[in-house]
Amino acid sequence: EAQVTQNPRYLITVTGKKLTVTCSQNMNHEYMSWYRQDPGLGLRQIYYSMNVEVTDKGDVPEGYKVSRKEKRNFPLILESPSPNQTSLYFCASSPRTVGRYSNQPQHFGDGTRLSIL
Amino acid sequence: SQQGEEDPQALSIQEGENATMNCSYKTSINNLQWYRQNSGRGLVHLILIRSNEREKHSGRLRVTLDTSKKSSSLLITASRAADTASYFCATDATRLDSNYQLIWGAGTKLIIKP
Numbered sequence: 001e002a003q004v005t006q007n008p009r010y011l012i013t014v015t016g017k018k019l020t021v022t023c024s025q026n027m028n029h030e031y032m033s034w035y036r037q038d039p040g041l042g043l044r045q046i047y048y049s050m051n052v053e054v055t056d057k058g059d060v061p062e063g064y065k066v067s068r069k070e071k072r073n074f075p076l077i078l079e080s081p082s083p084n085q086t087s088l089y090f091c092a093s094s095p096r097t098v099g100r101y102s103n104q105p106q107h108f109g110d111g112t113r114l115s116i117l
Numbered sequence: 118s119q120q121g122e123e124d125p126q127a128l129s130i131q132e133g134e135n136a137t138m139n140c141s142y143k144t145s146i147n148n149l150q151w152y153r154q155n156s157g158r159g160l161v162h163l164i165l166i167r168s169n170e171r172e173k174h175s176g177r178l179r180v181t182l183d184t185s186k187k188s189s190s191l192l193i194t195a196s197r198a199a200d201t202a203s204y205f206c207a208t209d210a211t212r213l214d215s216n217y218q219l220i221w222g223a224g225t226k227l228i229i230k231p
Contacts, residue, residue, distance in 0.1 A: 004159070031217075042223040043160075043205065050217060058218060090159055099217040100209050103148045103167065106219075108159030 002027045006091050006109035013081060014117050021076045021112050023091030031094045031104065032074040033058070034066065036087040037111075043090075049074055050097050081116045088113050123206060123222035131230050136193040138225040140206030141186075147209050149182060151191050154203045154224070163191075163204075193227075201229045 004025045013019055025032065033048040035058075045058030049068040063085055065077040074093075078085060089112045094104040122141045130136055140149070148167045152160040166173045166182045166189065173180045179192040193200055203226045207219040 043221045045218055048217060056217065088157075092160075097217055098209075098219055100147070102209060103165055105150060105162035105165060106152075106160070106207075108161070110159045111157065113157075 002107070004091055004093050004107050004109040006089075006112050008112060009110065010113045012115040012117065015082055016080050019078050019081060019114075021078075021089060021091075021114070023074045023076065023109060024072050025074075025091075025093040025107070026072065027093065027095070027107065028071065029093035029095050029107070030071070031097050032068065033092045033098070033106070034064070034074070034076045035090045035092065036060065036085075037090060038087050046076070046089075048098075081114075083116050086114060086116045123204075123225045125225060126223070127226040127228070129228040129230060130196060132196055132198055134196055136196050136200070136227055136229075137190055138204055138227065139188060139190050140208075140222050141188045142206075142208045142210045142220065143187065144210045146184070149180075149189050149209075150207045150219070151178075151180060151189075152205045152207065154205065156202070160205060196227075196229045198229050198231055200227060202227060 007022045030051050034046040035043050044060045046064050047066040049055045091109040092106040094106045096104050098104050150165045151163045154160045164175050166180050177194045182189045203224045205224045206222040210220045
C-alpha cells in the first residue's frame with residue numbers, strides 16, 4: 001500500500017531531550033516536507049526536500065533540523081526541544097517538486113502529536 | 118508567511134444538505150488544490166484545478182475557480198456524516214521567498230449533523 005509513515009504517533013517528552021521523528025514513504029517520491037499544525041495558525045511548513053541531499057527551510061525552521069540521505073526517509077530532528085514546539089506534526093511527500101508551476105498533490109502521513117513539558 | 122484565506126471558518130449543516138466553502142488568494146496561480154482532514158489525521162488530497170479551468174467535478178465534489186476574483190469554491194452535494202472534517206485549499210501562488218512551497222488556507226471546519 002502506498003503510504004507515508006511517521007513514527008512515533010504520540011510522544012510526551014521533556015525540554016532539552018533530543019528527539020527524532022521519522023518519516024518514510026514507499027512511493028519513490030522526490031519531494032518531502034514537514035509541517036506543523038497549531039490551532040488558529042493552520043499548517044506551516046518547517047523544512048522541505050526536493051531530492052536526496054537537497055533540503056531547504058520552510059516558514060518556521062527555527063529549532064528543527066532535517067536530513068535526506070535516502071530518497072524514502074526524511075527525519076525531523078529536534079536537538080533541544082522546547083514547550084513552544086508542542087504541536088501536531090505532519091510529513092508529506094509528492095512525486096515531483098511542489099510549488100510554482102507544479103501540479104503535484106501531496107500525500108500526508110497520519111501525524112505525530114508531540115508534547116514537550 | 119503568506120496565507121490563503123478560507124471562509125467560513127466553520128460550517129454546520131444537516132445531513133443531505135449541500136456545503137459550500139470558499140478560498141481566496143492574493144496573487145496569480147497556476148493551480149489550486151483542495152484537501153480534507155479528518156479529526157487528528159493527515160490531509161487527503163481531493164481535487165486539483167488548473168488556472169485555465171473554471172469548474173471540475175469529482176463524485177459529489179464540485180470545485181470552481183474564478184481567477185478574476187482570485188477565489189475558489191468547494192461544493193459538497195448531498196452531505197453525509199462522513200464528510201465531517203476540515204477542508205483546506207492550497208495554491209502555488211507567487212511567493213517572494215520560494216518557488217517550491219504551497220500557500221495554505223486556514224481551513225473550514227465542516228460539521229454534518231445527522
